Amino acid sequence: MVRTPLTxxxxxxxxxxxxxxxEARGGRSMVEVAAAAGVSAxxxxxxxxxxxxxxxFFTVVALASALGMSLDALAEACAAEGTDEDRALSA
Structure with a gap:
């Protein structure tokens, strides 16, 4: 299966x-957080x-849960910083 290139x-x-x-991981080790989320380091x-x-998606959910993060806040933070020009490139 060929994936389309990311914008x-x-x-x-x-x-x-x-x-x-x-940032959310803070002082916790990568191994600790990965184990709590059920993913590999x-x-x-x-x-x-x-x-x-x-x-x-399920990896994102598991990591958010392990870090005590809200999916809504996480999605908003990831999308909010893109510029209109960046978004137009992905359309």
Whole structure:
């Protein structure tokens, strides 16, 4: 299966998501958070660094739960920082 390339806005959104997860993780180790979410530390590392900018929904839910984050607030924070021009590129 061939995936369509991500737009610049989608890549930037993935980077924002990773930064939000790193910030929410605070002093907790990556291994600790990944184990609490039921994902591998490698998966979390890829998401946090933006190398996996479009994680599966259930991975996002599990990470948000492990970090005590609201999905609504997380979605808003990831989408809010994109510019209108960035969004137009993804259309």
């Amino acid at each position: 610049p806005w989608e890549r930037a959104r993935g980077e924002r998501f990773g930064a939000l997860l790193r 490698e998966t979390l590392r890829k998401i946090e660094t933006g190398r996996a900018p479009t994680p599966a």
